Amino acid sequence: MSVSEIEAELSDDERAGLELIRETGGIHQSDFWKELDVSSRKGSRIAEALVTSDLIKRESAVYKGHTTYYLEPATRDLNFELLMAGDMLSPFIGEEDIDAQSDAFSQWLMNLAYSR
Amino acid sequence: MSAAAPVSYSVLLNCLTDEDTTMAFEDLLNDPVIQKYLHELVGPTGMPVAAAPPDGEVTDEELAEQLDLELNAVRRALFILYENDLASYRRVRDEDSGWLTYLWTFHYENIPENLESEMYRLLDALENREEYEEINEFYLCDVCSIRFEFGEAMDFGFQCPECGSPLESMDNSMLVDAMQSRIDELRDELNVDVTG
Numbered sequence: 055m056s057v058s059e060i061e062a063e064l065s066d067d068e069r070a071g072l073e074l075i076r077e078t079g080g081i082h083q084s085d086f087w088k089e090l091d092v093s094s095r096k097g098s099r100i101a102e103a104l105v106t107s108d109l110i111k112r113e114s115a116v117y118k119g120h121t122t123y124y125l126e127p128a129t130r131d132l133n134f135e136l137l138m139a140g141d142m143l144s145p146f147i148g149e150e151d152i153d154a155q156s157d158a159f160s161q162w163l164m165n166l167a168y169s170r
Numbered sequence: 171m172s173a174a175a176p177v178s179y180s181v182l183l184n185c186l187t188d189e190d191t192t193m194a195f196e197d198l199l200n201d202p203v204i205q206k207y208l209h210e211l212v213g214p215t216g217m218p219v220a221a222a223p224p225d226g227e228v229t230d231e232e233l234a235e236q237l238d239l240e241l242n243a244v245r246r247a248l249f250i251l252y253e254n255d256l257a258s259y260r261r262v263r264d265e266d267s268g269w270l271t272y273l274w275t276f277h278y279e280n281i282p283e284n285l286e287s288e289m290y291r292l293l294d295a296l297e298n299r300e301e302y303e304e305i306n307e308f309y310l311c312d313v314c315s316i317r318f319e320f321g322e323a324m325d326f327g328f329q330c331p332e333c334g335s336p337l338e339s340m341d342n343s344m345l346v347d348a349m350q351s352r353i354d355e356l357r358d359e360l361n362v363d364v365t366g
Contacts, residue, residue, distance in 0.1 A: 061361075134203040134285050136356050137292060143206045144292045152291055154298040163299070167348035 060107050067092065071100040075110050076127045082115060083123040101125055140169035195223055195278040204281055207288075211254055215239075216247030223276035230272055248274055255280045286360070293356040300349045309337035 064072065067090070074089055075081060081089070087097025101123065104110040108128055115124040137144040142165045145158035153159065198204050199221065208220040218237045234244045251257035259272045309323035310316070311330035318326065318337060328337045356362070 129282050132282065132286055132289065133359055134201065134207075134289075136352065136359060137203060137285065137288055138206075139352075143203070143210055144288055146291050146295060147207060147210050147288055152295050152298075154295040154302070159295060159299065163345060163349065166352060167345045 060109065064103075064107075067096070068100050068103050071097075072104055072109055072127075075104070075125050080124060080126040082117040083112075083125055084117060084120060086125055139163070139166035141165075195276070195281075198278055198281055199223075203285070207281070207285060211256075212247040212250050215243045216250060219244050219247035220251065223278055227273040227275050230274065233274075248272075251276070254284060256284070289356055289360055293353065293360065293362065296349055296353050296356070300346060300353065303342055303346050303349065308340040308342055310340040311335050311337055 061069070061072070071086070071090055074086065083097065083101055084094075086101065087094045090097060090100070092100070101110070101112060104125075105112045111126045111128050112123045113126075115122060117124070137147075139162045142162050145156065145162050146152050205221070209217055212220045218239060219233060222237070224233075230241060230244050230248060233239070233248075234241045237244070248257055248259070252259065256278060257274055257276050259274045262271045262273060263269070264271055307320040309318045309320065309328065311318075311333065313335045314330055314332045316330065316332065317340065323337045326337070329335070330337055
């Protein structure tokens, strides 16, 4: 199942939880349920469901003197092949600016259109 | 025209793992796109450094000796990795000599994140360029393979300014189709909502 399919099957609470974790980039579980405005028990269930679906990572942590969990978005396993056109890698790698009219990008596009 | 075939670094990787060097991030380094990515960043001379990240800390001198490379080449590669969040260092002063030693740690766990943001950048460029391809009409000189926008072609009287050959109307639909399907694939993979 793809990530978007898994996400489509989440409950509203789980989706809100996932969004919170992604927006913050990582949050302690003791803040997580407060932010979501649910009980700690419910917050813990939501986090567990997201861990089981591999959407987040959970590690135990000590925070404000209490043992809790730190919840982080899982690194998604993306298809990096989409950066390639034939055997050419995206020309924007290592470049600060994106110039959609550059010769290097034109070459990449030619490869994309004609090298299959 | 196609780019030169990439050097296979898996051979190099295998040689290195056979020795007593322990290497981290092997799964990542087996991915050909990631090999290309590192190669793009550090270039051919830096590749031996980028392709064999040791587990734990290492000094630039140790790497130069292990890989039989110039110290400058090693340092150059390490700083490029550093600029891309793929390596960090801490400085330690040697108590006897007073010299500073740089202890390097590789952070290849950041590679997926970097490539994800490259996918977003590529998507931006594709969307931008697709619009340009759609709204313009193009003329081509078959001899020089130079493409002109309609306005430019008209200014040149539909003759190539380089060789004088007549400029022919060019159909870019194959290019636009290829761009559109890559845009769709990227949006799907990155879960980008199409709005508007």
